[in-house]
Amino acid sequence: MAPATPATASAITLTVNGEKHTLTVDHRTTLLDALRERLDLTGPKKGCDQGQCGACTVLVDGRRIVSCLELAVATEGRAVTTIEGVADGDALHPVQQAFLDLDGFQCGYCTPGQICSALAVLDEHAAGWPSAATPDVRPEAGPPPLTPEEIRERMSGNLCRCGAYVSIVQAVARAAEHRAGHPGHGAEATTESTTKESAA
């Protein structure tokens, strides 16, 4: 790495997954590139680098953002969580476990973004945020049930070209049940049937 030109670079401190990192970054460096190229945190993926695919989704102060559209210098002083910071040591987060058990991925490239997005979806839903799929958005209506339609709408910023959507939705539903304190088999309870015999 060549020494950066002072006028076009700054020394910043990034807090990522609870760890502080001080580094000098080119002002053009996005948060995604700082994570991947400078801090060797390659979990956040670069699928389009223009905010259209969601593969680079991370949490900043608990909210999901596409890190390819955020400049690294703008993230100083905020808490960044990447996929590498989601598990509790060797114990997978329930969202991760549900993705693994239900095969909510294939090639795995969109997966870190899907999981980070799912974490935020669960928080946003718990906080009562409506979505475009919410039938009644009046505050007094309260949080809508986290139906498959709600999950699909809320996860739509994360593309998956392999087409793992069906099991991703099941995984998010299972994680939501786990969070609500009644972990059942989850996926079965929320799986819509495509067949008439079982839908009857």
Added chain:
Amino acid sequence: MTTTAGPRTVGVAHTRVEGRDKVTGAARYASEQPFDHLAHGWLVLSAIARGRVRAVGDAAVRAMPGVLAVFHSGNAPRLMTDYTSILGPPDPTLALFQHDRVPHQGWPVALVVAETPEQAREAAEALVVEYDEEPHDVAFHAGRPDTYIPEDANAVASKGDLEAELAASAVVVDASYTTPEEHHSAMEPHAVTARWDGGRLEVIDTNQGAMWVAGELAQLFSLDPSSVRVRSEHIGGAFGSKGVRPHQVAAVMAATELQRPVRLALTRRQTFAITGYRSPTAQRVRLGADPDGRLRALEHEALSLTSTLRPFVETSAVLGRVLYDARAHHTAHRLVDLDMPTPTWMRAPGEAPGSFALESALDELADRLGMDPIELRARNEPTVGPLSGLPFSSRDLLGCFREGARRFGWAERDPRPRSRREGRWLLGTGTAAATYPSGAAPSTASVTAEADGTFTVRITAADVGTGARTALTLIAAEALDVEPDRVTVRIGDSDFGPAWVAGGSMGTRSWSLAVSSAARELRGRLALADGDIPPEGITARTDTAGLLAELAKKERHSFGAQFAEVAVDVTTGEIRVRRMLGIFAAGRIVNPLTARSQLVGGMIWGLSMALHEEAVRDPASGGQLGADFANYHVAAHADVPAIEADFIDDPVPDDPVGVKGIGEIGIVGAAAAISNAVRHATGVRHRDLPLRPDRVLRAEEEAAAQHG
């Protein structure tokens, strides 16, 4: 109760062996290995569609901060491009900077290498390239006068007197269909890191066949094949696009000239331009039938485009050769050369667009006959290959339809169009057949019994998201008769020897044959060794060339039945797919968990193809308009309803492993099933993909005008 069950291997659902790495972000892809002194390359693609590069203003760019080198046709080292790889002649774009001709938009004209990606990008964008521009032609449509029949073994197949059978038919369907240019759009853009290490070229890549890429790079750079090592551990999707592409050539060129590691990661826009695509098609199907539905004539003609550099045929007309009996068959392909990039294989090449046309035409014929579309297919079920006369290794298309119809509730369907309404939605259901060849190619594999009681499999396989690594673990465990957790499968390394690629739905089948054969041989050796394993282990290695040569010549295919229910709002043109069901006869299912994912993923591709995907060419520039995910929409979460895929038993009696390919059949017929459902819902037949809202609206207006 006694439990004497064997190890839980083939046929038992297993989560992916690399799954934990993928959900924790630990899995490293091609651009994610750290290297000291890494330099970054950035490709400059042509802004014109036809002409010559007159001058490259590299002097100004070389003076920019961090710039290490600029390569172009005026200074690049010579490459050797006169060779044939295991997949044919090299893609023309691999002749990187070897001449000044520009044959299409996006042709690579220069490479900038700099210390950081930001510097490389800025310099590449500042590079002034001057061209002598010539008029170009990118207009693809039926009826062009300059089409030709390509020299391709699959180009034409016929039997019987087509015109006579059409003349003798009680009912004739004659319909034309189009499908647009489509792009693979794997989530991981192509990326590569190349470096020289101890006299060997090491390439960290994302590809469908490490040996294939290593072989072509060795040819291009005139290197001894043993001095090239390509590794491709995790691959973020491929779908036919991840072969040998100009970025790998560029990275090796720069790493060789600069003698330091060079990484090159394509932008999303660049992947649209230089990693291949599916040609648009214009197809015509003519079906002639007796009143009882028996086909007298089946004709399918398909036009696709190629570049001015090399013929590539989208073999859309092949599936009728397998699916339906008819007294006369004529299936043929034509090409037109345009100033476009060379198309390539994209998931179910040929069968995906071809099944939209043929399976729509079957539905039109069923309408005309007043016959159930499943019954129509049952009446035309062949007992042997309709053209080859060869027996089928196994075929249960009708079993798929029976099981699918039962579960989908097909018997309750009122066949009259526009017979179901729910609020603003018109509802309809549709079905279509699916088939895809189940081939195999020679591969080598080794299995080692380690001294600690575990086993290591080595094979140059690629897991592009298919679950191949897990499937091969189960195949090896079954052949060794041990639990899968005692088996480690190592893949994606050209040092492991020749093996077929992840392509043509042939990967897992070809590799399974090699792995099970090596495992069986190892068991024989272990029996002789009497449990005494030296520290270096005992290794058995096999090559399946002989085994495959002994396999009887038969029609070997997977089959399936697709069902879809749609809701159409004819006042907005919106189409929502409400549910899909696919039932497949696809040999022995190695891992039901990942196999379902593969098939459902393919069906989602079919949904995306039916409703969304369309690359638009700008006639003025010859380039793709809006080459990004905002303008090239692939199905997102909110587009995808509940979709189920399931299997019926499909034993293949004469096959050593009984495994068929499942990577591509999921997309085959899916778009037709959706379009047939739209016809059922609205009474309007659509023959052009995608089924855009404007097309639904226009069709509704035309239908209203006709009915006065």
